[in-house]
Amino acid sequence: MFSVIQFPGSNDDRDTRFAMKSVLGVPSELAWHKSADLPADTRAVLLPGGFSYGDYLRCGAMARFSPVMAAVRRFAEAGGPVLGICNGFQILCESGLLPGALLRNRDLHFVCEHVALRVERSAPPFTSRARVGEILHIPVKHGEGSYFADDATLARLEERGQVLLRYCENPNGSRNDIAGVANEAGNVFGMMPHPEHAVEPVVGGTDGARILGSLVDFVQGRGKAA
Amino acid sequence: MKAVVTVTLKPDVLDPQGQAIQHAARFLGYDAVRDVRQGKRFELTLEPAADREEAAALLSELAEKLLANPVIEDFRVESIES
Structure with a gap:
């Protein structure tokens, strides 16, 4: 089961579920932010885009304290795959589940706009359906997407191959052109571009399905090859 | 008990808002403005604490956990008044 977390102010939760169901053929369940637990049988967690808590204080700062985030943290620490998109990425950084912050x-x-992203790593659970060096076209829509981490952290991220996606043309000032970064264990991944908005040709491309599809493969036991 | 906490971006973090404000100040003719760093100011009213040290400790803890993101921001407890 794919669980999509819904915070007050999330607005891409339905798009995410649509992409999973109508394009990738997998059902998902909404988990309200006040739930103390994730839905039973949760195999992957998706934190959707939006403006949780109106972006009060800092983007993602309030969502971090939602009861469901304790469950997400337990799930992540047990090795479960967690994908944060846009505001979801910001929430994962604020929670300390991912390094750095979005400015x-x-x-x-x-x-x-649609941006071109270079795939830096082809590996489950998030990029197994893409090849290293391949260019994916996926839209961004954000005001606070400039990835920041200090020099030491950046060096460590690069050395350990935690940068999975990089902008070909940096739209927001992100350090090292980082568009998507994973935690050290590789099971938590955040990206500013919206894969759920790029799953059908009619809306400008299907490259987003490569990311979401990689996660589906992982959950269904496919795509093990790195 | 009243207290003020300010939060500012760390010196090595780019502050595009501060830069835009600086440019606007120059545009208005205030050529003396060389740099602007924008921050946040929190005015808090606290339950009466036993002493200022206790209040200061509480404020530091709160700032670290919530008011500031230590990855990008510094904070300062500016004043505590009973």
């Missing part, structure tokens, strides 16, 4: 975009503009 205001360098030029202060809200960016809303």
Whole structure:
């Protein structure tokens, strides 16, 4: 079961479920942020985009304290795959489940466009359906997507291959052009671009299905080859 | 008991908002403004604490956990008044 967490202010939860169901053919369940537990049989957790708690204080800062996040943390620490998209990425950083933080975009503009992403690593659970060096086209839409980590952390991330996706043209000032980064164990991944918005040709491409599909493969026991 | 905590971006973190404000200040003719760093100010009202040290410890803990993100921000407990 794929569990999509819904915070007050999440707005891509339904798009995410649509992509999983209608395009990838897997059912998902919504988990309200006040739940103390994840739905039974949760095999993967998706934190969708949006503006949880109105982005009060800092993006993702309040969502971090939602009861469900304790369950997400337990799930992640047990090795379960967790994907955070946009605001979900911000929440994972604020929670300390991913290193770094997301800052205001360098030029202060809200960016809303398709971006080209270079795949840096082809591995389950998130990028097994893509090849290293391949370019994926997936949209971004955010005001606070400039990835920041200090020099020592960045060096460590690069050395350990935790950067899975990099912008070909940096839209927001992210350090090292980082668009998506995983934790050290590799089971928690956050990305600013929205794979759930790029799953059908009619809306400009299907590259997002490569990311979400990798997760499906992982959960269903396929895509083991790195 | 009243207290003020300020939160600012760490010196090595780019502050594009501060830069935009600095540019606007120059545009208005305030050429003396060389740099602006934007931050946040929290005015808190606390239950009466036994002493200022206890209040200061509570505020530091709160700032570290919630008011500031230690990855990108520094905080300062500016004042505590009973």
